[in-house]
Amino acid sequence: MLDRRQFIVGAGAALVSAGAGCADTCNARSIAPVKMRSNDPQSALVLWYGQTGHTQRLGRLLGKTFETEGLQTTVAPLRDFDLSAAASFDLVVIGSPVHYMDVPPNVVDRLTKLPSLERAPVAAWVTYGNKGSNPINTGWNLVELLTAKGGVPVGMSAFSNMNTFAPVLTGSGAKRTLRFKHLPDAETYERCRQFAHEMLKRVRANQVTAIDHEFDFSGMLTAFKPMWWSKKLIGEHHVDHDVCVKCGACAATCPVGAIDPAELLIDRERCILCCGCINNCPAEAVRMTFMGDTVIGWPTFCRDHHIKVVEPPELS
Ligand SMILES: Cc1cc2nc3c(=O)[nH]c(=O)nc-3n(C[C@H](O)[C@H](O)[C@H](O)COP(=O)(O)O)c2cc1C
Ligand code: SF4
């Protein structure tokens, strides 16, 4: 049986990594080899959670890149996939946005339901709002959820893009968000393709990646439960039934089932303040305030600022 701690490098190494400023792609050093289940991968499973398309887009691009190397690839949202089938793949890669400086609780919950991965190579990617809060450690936390199931790490990458956290919630306003409206760009997509190739190279060489947390002050703030405090400052979180077109998107995208699909009432205790409902409502019918200011959803923000994400050619 694998001990997942065996992939983790020491705290000293983590501080060196922080000093080196591990930026967007972080394929850390190799460590003593553990024999992976197969070094001749024929199939890959790419699963993601996400609310506004950034993580999904990169997951699909990873899938397309694996296909160019001849792998049978399955790509799917994490919540839709029958996890019992995960153990049969030669490579398992999971993606998530950074939420409140860590892996979102619904992703943690879902990944604990994975079956034993029996020394399958595993990897993760995260997307985050540039400049991010704790993306590298979040990525490694995600990898650790897979090594806890017996996976052997072969990589982690963090990709920055325009923040989908409503500007009013960041406290820093739209200006900061707009500075990164050009991301993701062609360079992001090229890094994503390279990440896919690097993972395969590592699997074929049985090269295990060391889990390499870095010092990030913002990561310490998770101890103070930022989501919980943000929720305390949220008001008026409800569906405006006069505007709602009853499409069901909010209830369908809520990752914790906090929206009753019939009555469209929001259970605020259960809500994890992911902004999925407000970021996916086509009718701008989800109401929310933060310290008295109106929260504007991602599509509305993009529309008002004439922002359109450019897709990688493989996906368009
Ligand atoms: C509720 C919420 C919390 C977020 N928290 C963070 C954070 O702590 N650090 C960070 O770098 N980005 C944060 N972001 C930004 C997202 O991680 C980023 O925009 C991501 O690419 C969204 O991915 P998606 O489009 O797949 O949902 C947050 C976004 C939301 C909506
Ligand atoms: S109610 Fe909205 S903000 Fe809360 S968890 Fe569900 S989708 Fe996310």
Ligand code: SF4
């Ligand atoms: S997503 Fe918007 S329009 Fe659709 S059911 Fe929910 S509140 Fe109504």
